[in-house]
Amino acid sequence: MIARSLLDELQQLNREEKIQVIQFLNDELSDDADKLPKGAHVFKTWPTIASEEAISTLKRLEEEFKDSG
Amino acid sequence: MADKLVFPYVINQRYAPDGRARPFLPISLSNRGRVVQTLALVDSGADMNVLPHDVGSQLGGIWDEQQEIVGLSGIAGEVESRAFVVDLAVGNWPITNLGFAWTREADVPVVLGQISFFSHFKVCFMRSSQQFELEYV
Numbered sequence: 001m002i003a004r005s006l007l008d009e010l011q012q013l014n015r016e017e018k019i020q021v022i023q024f025l026n027d028e029l030s031d032d033a034d035k036l037p038k039g040a041h042v043f044k045t046w047p048t049i050a051s052e053e054a055i056s057t058l059k060r061l062e063e064e065f066k067d068s069g
Numbered sequence: 070m071a072d073k074l075v076f077p078y079v080i081n082q083r084y085a086p087d088g089r090a091r092p093f094l095p096i097s098l099s100n101r102g103r104v105v106q107t108l109a110l111v112d113s114g115a116d117m118n119v120l121p122h123d124v125g126s127q128l129g130g131i132w133d134e135q136q137e138i139v140g141l142s143g144i145a146g147e148v149e150s151r152a153f154v155v156d157l158a159v160g161n162w163p164i165t166n167l168g169f170a171w172t173r174e175a176d177v178p179v180v181l182g183q184i185s186f187f188s189h190f191k192v193c194f195m196r197s198s199q200q201f202e203l204e205y206v
Contacts, residue, residue: 048170048182050116051140055184058117058152058168061136062185065154065166 070205074160078199081108084178092194092201094181097158100128107179111192111201115182117141120169124179125153130171141170149173157186162205165189 010021050058078090085091093108105127125132135151142148153171156164168185181187191204 048115
């Protein structure tokens with residue numbers, strides 16, 4: 001569990017420092033990917049998380065498709 | 070027409086080489102006379118249906134002509150995708166128009182997620198008996 005104090009500290013960082021933290025975490029996660037158990041499969045699109053905009057785009061097109069059919 | 074269909078969890082070596090059985094549903098996708106039969110992962114944790122690149126191409130999708138979906142993410146961050154609406158057939162139930170996020174990735178299964186597979190079907194997972202039940206809404 002992430003300590004509240006750590007989150008508070010991160011919040012105090014300026015924009016540039018926050019980007020550095022993101023890059024650091026990205027590197028850490030990339031390293032972790034190499035340590036996954038043999039046979040594990042990681043898909044870039046998994047888990048699939050969509051923004052409200054993405055969801056409304058798909059819903060709208062489904063409706064248009066239904067109306068045109 | 071059956072009200073409910075029950076499917077077994079299956080081992081899909083192509084997408085899940087760990088040999089673990091998962092809720093893969095046999096489906097038929099079609100678009101303008103092109104048909105693809107495949108196993109699709111029923112994933113209640115996925116916000117959206119996902120179509121791998123090869124399946125979208127087989128269904129006649131033209132990447133540059135499909136509308137871009139902004140804001141789709143996966144484990145590696147933002148994923149480039151296009152909206153693609155095709156016909157879904159399960160068993161002998163009525164054909165359903167289903168929108169997919171068509172990705173550039175080929176190495177993924179068809180994923181049936183909350184938008185909008187779960188809007189059209191009620192799904193009950195029964196892990197203990199390695200089965201899942203589907204009901205057409």
